[in-house]
Amino acid sequence: MDAPTSAIRPFSVSSHPSVAVVGAGVIGLSIAWTLARAGCRVSVFDRGPVGGGASNAAGGMLAACVESEPGEEALVPLARASQALWPGFAADLHAAGGIDPELRTEGTMVIARTADDLGRVRFLYDFQKGLGLPVEWLPGSEVRHREPFLAPGIGGAIFCHEDHQVDSRRLVAGLHSACVNAGVMVSAGVPVARLNHTDGRVTGVTVGDTAVTADVVVLAAGAWSRDLPGLTDAGRPPVRPVKGQMAAVRMSAAAPLLSHVVWTPGTYLIPRRDGRLIIGATTEEAGFDERLTAGGVMALLEGAWRALPGIADLPLEETWVGFRPTARDDAPILGTGPLDGLVYATGHHRNGILLTPITAQAIAALILEGEMPAVATPFALSRFHPARAA
Ligand code: GLY
Secondary structure, eight states: OOOOSOOOOOSOOOSSOOEEEEOOSHHHHHHHHHHHHTTOOEEEEESSSTTTTTTTTOOOEEOTTTTOOTTOGGGHHHHHHHHHHHHHHHHHHHHHHSOOOOOBOSOEEEEEOSHHHHHHHHHHHHHHHHTTOOEEEEEHHHHHHHSTTSOTTOOEEEEETTOEEOOHHHHHHHHHHHHHHTTOEEEESOOEEEEEEETTEEEEEEETTEEEEOSEEEEOOGGGGGGOTTOOSTTOOOEEEEEEEEEEEEOOSSSOSOOSEEEETTEEEEEOTTSEEEEEOOOBOOTTOOOOOHHHHHHHHHHHHHHOGGGGGSOEEEEEEEEEEEETTSSOEEEEOSSBTEEEEEOBGGGTTTTHHHHHHHHHHHHHHSOOOGGGGGGOGGGGOHHHHO
């Protein structure tokens, strides 16, 4: 990733700016909640239902360590910083919204199911260990001891005791409730018709026929972020949808087949407290194609069944599609851009749930104090236009 070539102070900081947030996913809602608690007047608009983009579709893994792959080193400090915020964030949110996001802390395993998987998983382990991440290698016998319903013959696994999960749908509901309790006006099914600006400065948004004035507009529209009418060409974030198909089967909540999050090549399994087992996910360049495909669902179920044969007898409860908001370098876009008063919080790709607390904290700091914490500054939009920003 190119380093940003300038630090921009985007707008004069007023003590309690009015803020319009475009996007009622976990990123937009968490920013709105944080700002409202600081005394700002905040409105959130979404073209669809609250959480109806990537948020409700997400697996909810907080996998700062085991999802780190070569080429993603720059993201690790941000991901780890957010991971560290999660316990406090979950507790605060539970208290403020009355809905427990169900942070589960059993940890995550990446299993090598076959001899062929072993080389790849060992390579990942060595890479993650080399980054100083808290991963350990478990022999196959130990993996089966911890998760007895996994298939026999497992060659070993990466285990991370700091990579956890939350229930993403409960997180959405909790954030929505916390926002409402904090006085945020949340409008769902209300597309923003236009971003308004004059002389290089944002003045608000138009919703329907109504101009809503705001000192600051936060663009948190996930995979739809580049389509907001009124964005300038230079200010259009290079974010595209990356489709994921997912499924859920129903285990017994009292006697679940799995307690850890388990990755197996091509598939992951996330056991929820209520007995749902989430199975994800395909990764497809298919635009906003909302269709489930036979091949996609078959790949999910086969991958899950090979790792956890007992799922064959479980009811298939739900299948769905989500769209990861993905920038050219798979990293989020955080901070300012060419228009004063327009703040970006988008492009979180596979990591939106994980990065929610640090994004809320960083964007609130930018809006209230004029700058983000250092861990967030490498992710400015200007990295895609280094010459222009210089
Ligand atoms: N973070 C998991 C996924 O994007 O499928």
